[in-house]
Amino acid sequence: MTEARKPGIMDGVKIIDLTSIIFGPLATQMLGDLGADVIKIESPEGDLLRQVQPARNSMMGAAFLGSNRNKRSVVLDLKTDTGRARLRKLLLDADVMISSVRPAALARLSLDPETLQRENPNLITVAATGYGQDGPYASKPAFDDIVQSVSGLASLPSLRxxxxxxxxxxxxxxxxxxxVTTAYAVMAALFHRERTGQAQHVEVPMFETLTAFLLTEHLDGATFDDVPKDFGYSRMLVPHRRPVQTMDGFITILPYTNLQWARFFGAVGRDDMVEHPWVTNMEARSRNIGALYDMVAQIALTRSTQEWVDLMETVDIPAMPVRNLADLPNDPHLVATGFFQxxxxxxxxxxxxxxxxxxxxxxxxxxxxRPAPKLGEHTEEILGPDGD
Known part of the structure; x- marks a missing residue:
């Protein structure tokens, strides 16, 4: 069997997708890449992302194409009894329903998890929400910029x-x-159902997801406070933690372990630093990492970018040039792996x-x-000529 004919890991899994913009559609695209049959339910107006420019044709913007491949599109007006009835029929044999419609609105349409799971006990329902539904922000609308703000992400520059x-x-x-978090949550819920026979409701709140992601390292000293307040991972926040300038461009050079720092200073002729406590002691280095990064920045000016890449490769220290996005299609690694198609x-x-x-x-x-679909391209294919 050739690779092109091999079934994906989620082959045979039917997913009803009631999401729009990027959050939910990226999740369902990832699941579609894995072979799931993703049916994208759109209003007669379509996913708003369809209209975001640039585009060659109306309602097929580049951002939409980038997050909606491997799906089929069905138009249903869920404000009507007929539209809701047709959706419920699709859900009778579905494995997963993912929705970014606010849960209160779904409940008003009798499309809440409890109702749907009574009709299909095997149905996993997933709410891709802005905020957890047990908190005071539950009913607030949320977009990416809003969550970057409230999560603390937008304020990170002030920590530096x-x-x-x-x-x-x-x-x-x-x-x-x-x-990405929604995609792994769906797979975990499917695995649980496979082991136990039990479907469940899953909630993925964007606010809590991004906040937890940031605080993996930035909880830092607050970990030990009686009342958390000492936030910010110091190595991320020192002024010189940035790509360094070379004779002809910019590069990131990143010695990390004691051995790597010793090899770095040896390679650049700074033997006086090889046995320095900042090199031999991780705790001392952590307290003085800004000064070390400053030294790297000064030394970096003495060679070209390619000379640094070659030198760091000889001593096995991570180093890569700073690329512009426009450079990526010609990156030799991405070319070799066929990344761009x-x-x-x-x-x-x-x-x-x-x-x-x-x-x-x-x-x-x-x-x-499958290519990203036109609006309602598969309505008749899936619902039949009469929509039933």
């Missing part, structure tokens, strides 16, 4: 520089992290996408099970 203004990360980090979309023509990064030897993930 007290005069710095809050700023957003220039990527939809909260949405994408929520999507140009595919022919039925309506959009030749478009670029990326391969799923995770490799399975027996059940490969694929970027090309």
């Amino acid at each position: 520089d007290a005069d710095a203004k809050p700023d957003y990360s220039p990527t939809v980090l909260a949405d994408k992290l929520g999507g 140009q595919v022919e979309h039925p309506s959009e023509g030749a478009i670029w996408t990326t391969r799923p990064p995770v490799r399975f030897s027996a059940t490969p993930a694929r970027h090309d099970h």
Whole structure:
């Protein structure tokens, strides 16, 4: 059997997708890459992300194409009895329903988990929410910028520089992290059902997900406080923790262990530092990491970027040049692994996408099970000519 014909690890799993924008759609795209049959339920107006530019054709924006491959699209108006009845019929043999509709709104439509699981006891329901439903923010709307703000992410620059203004990360980090978290939560719930026969309701709140993610390291000294207040992982916050300038560009050079720091200083002719406590003692280095990074920044100016890459490779110290996004299609590693793929979309023509990064030897993930669908493209295929 050729790789192209091997079933994905989630082959045969039917997922009803009531999500939009990035958070939920990234999760369901990841599951579709793994072979799940993802049916995207859209209102007659369609997922708002369809309209975000750039686009070649109306309602098929690049961001939509980037987060909705390997899905089928069905248009249903859930404000009508007919639309809800057709959705419930689809759910009768579904394995998972993922929704970013606020839970209170679903309950008003009698699409709450309890009602749906009475009709299909095997149905796993997943709420991709802004906030946990047992807190005072439960009913608030949430988008990526909102969650970056309330989680503390936007304030991180001020931990490094007290005069710095809050700023957003220039990527939809909260949405994408929520999507990845939702995908693994779905797989965990499916595994539990496989072992026990029990379906369940799963909630993935974007606020708590991003906050927990940030505090993996930034809880730091607050871990030991009677009342948590000493937040911020110092190694992340020293002013010189950034790519360093070389003679002709920028590079990240990252000795980490005692041995790596000793090899670094030996390689650059600073034998006076090889036995220094900052090199031989991790605790001393942690307290003085800013000064060490400052030394690396000064030394980096003495060689070109490629000279540094070559030198660091000889002494087995992590080092990589700073790339622009536009450099990535020509990166030799990504070229060798076939990371970028140009595919022919039925309506959009030749478009670029990326391969799923995770490799399975027996059940490969694929970027090309199905192209991202036009609005309602599969309504008749799935519901029949009369919608029933």
